[in-house]
Amino acid sequence: MLTFQEKLDIIETFDELTKKEVSLNRVNFHFEDSLYDKTVVVYHLHPNGNGFVYTGELPQYESNAKGLVNIRDYTEEEIRTIITASITYLSQEEEIEPAAQQTWKDSEGHTLLLVEEDDRWNIYAGENLEDSFGGYDEAALYLREEGFKIR
Structure with a gap:
């Protein structure tokens, strides 16, 4: 050793x-x-x-x-x-193809749903709209910065 x-x-x-x-x-x-x-x-x-x-x-x-x-x-x-x-x-970005709907989880088990709706990417916690973005990359970056990963 x-x-x-x-x-x-x-x-x-x-x-x-x-x-x-x-x-x-x-x-x-x-x-x-x-x-x-x-x-x-x-x-x-x-x-x-x-x-x-x-x-x-x-x-x-x-x-x-x-x-x-x-x-x-x-x-x-x-x-x-x-x-x-x-x-x-x-130091590497995750290579993820956006789907119309994705489940993201953090290390504590919290789950958010990323959904493409009417040319927007919306983030839902249960039935509640948490945030909305104009593009997938922007929404995914926000989720990663908040400690979430695709599951």
Whole structure:
């Protein structure tokens, strides 16, 4: 297992990440250019060698419910690979073909419905109209910024 300092040295080679110290001598690294609200790439790197990397819904990683993978026993190459994957994941737009109706959910289980009606894209919470946009891209961007994803 790599030491805390070795992991720290590896992670600090990623110029796009910003180091932020948190409680109990742990360190987070943020990707400030993330296209999403989520900016933490490395979460709670601890002096005991434990730490997590955000991989969201990347299929090649088995993450926990928060989209995090434990890197305690990762090699240098594995750490570089997973961090690169995380940064790429957070810097790419989702390629989604708009449908006339889409269900969007957030991490807390709230559901919104995006519906194309009369040349407008309307967002509904249940039967209540929450917002209306002139284009799909504008509506989808709003939903992503509010923490929602297509389900």
